[in-house]
Amino acid sequence: MSLERSRIWRNQTLPGVELLSASYIKFEFSKHWHDELAIGIIEDGAEGLFYRGNNILVPKHHIVAINPSEVHTGFAGAPKGWRYRMFYFDLPTLVKQFEYTDLPMAPIIDKPVIDDLHLFNELLQLHLSLEISSFDLTKGSLLAITLEKLFTKYGSIKPVDxxxxxxxxxxxxxxxxxxxxxxxxxxxxxxxxxxxxxxxxxxxxxxxxxxITPHQLLLLVKVKKAKKLLSEGMSCVETSLTCGFYDQSHFSRNFKLAFGVTPSNYMCS
CATH class of the missing domain: 1.10.10 (Arc Repressor Mutant, subunit A)
Known part of the structure; x- marks a missing residue:
């Protein structure tokens, strides 16, 4: 069975962002460009690119940034290939994110390879929030946090004091x-x-x-309320619905992150 896989989708909360999750070993992208700003995170292995006349390597836990209309390729930069996640931000979406600020915005990132583990992890959280059940506040907050950091540290926006x-x-x-x-x-x-x-x-x-951020507070309040309801004898399903979680997996995942056990295990303790 092939270990190569790819999935591309859009999240209805952010329709102006296309998302890719993929793992490639032998596959190679031919020369192409994107109309969008392409931002990727290398989860494992390494990606090679021919970009701006040079072959470059993007290793594990690094960020790759390809500006709109820049011709490039993509290929395995390590024997086991590379596993990665990509964001393709259309330009109206980027402009809208900064429309109510006095920050001048151009959709250009200064360098194609970024070594910033903190930003890498925030981009990973954002990508995952757009793949699995997540609150709108979580998705919106992570998008604002990552884009502001990306453009103030590596783009066209001056950092705020x-x-x-x-x-x-x-x-x-x-x-x-x-x-x-x-x-x-x-x-x-x-x-x-x-x-x-x-x-x-x-x-x-x-x-x-x-x-903490607003979305982190919302999650903490919800799971604390859920814990109280479970301790009073409410079922997991009813608690999940009462506290406004999307589904049982969404509830269980966030409850365990806060308390170290799943809701069902908490009820049995």
Whole structure:
């Protein structure tokens, strides 16, 4: 059986982003280009590319960035090939992400290979959130966090001085809104509207004040409420529905991340 596989899809929450998850050993891409900004993360092995007149290598846990309309190839850079995930961001989606800020935005990344493990892990979390059941707030927050970091560190946007950009009032308004609406699935757009500041400023302020992001708070509130309901005798299925999780796997995965056991194992303890 071939170990080569590939899957491409779009998440309805972010229709302007195409996603690829693939593993190749002998397959080679011919010369081509993308109209979108292509950002990839190498999960295992290494990818080789012919790009801007040179052969380059993108090893495991590195990020590859191919700017729009840049001709390139793709091939195995290691004997076992490479396993990777790609984002293809269309330009209107990128522009929209920064439309309510005073940050000038051009969809260009300065270098094709980025060695930044923290950003790699954040991009991996984002990609996974767009593949499995995840809250809209999770997807929106991870998208904002990763794009801001990508473009401020390696692109066209100047970094923000966080010490001068903390909005305490907006962060507390967003926190209260999450606590008041924990049963459902509030979005980052809703938090922007009620707090009166941009998603970038809100996430920075929230994390500076509370040590976690808005989507992390939402998940923590939900699983803490779920734990209480389970301890009172509510079934796993009913608890999952009451707390607004998408399905049992979504509930079980996040419960275990918080408490180290699945909901069913917690009920049996």
């Amino acid at each position: 966080n010490t001068r950009n903390i909005d305490i009032e907006s962060a507390y308004i967003a926190k209260d809104f999450i606590h008041d609406n924990w049963e459902r699935n509030p979005s980052l757009l809703e938090l922007e509207a009620v707090s009166g500041c941009t998603k970038f400023q809100l996430i920075r302020s929230f994390k500076e004040l509370f040590g």
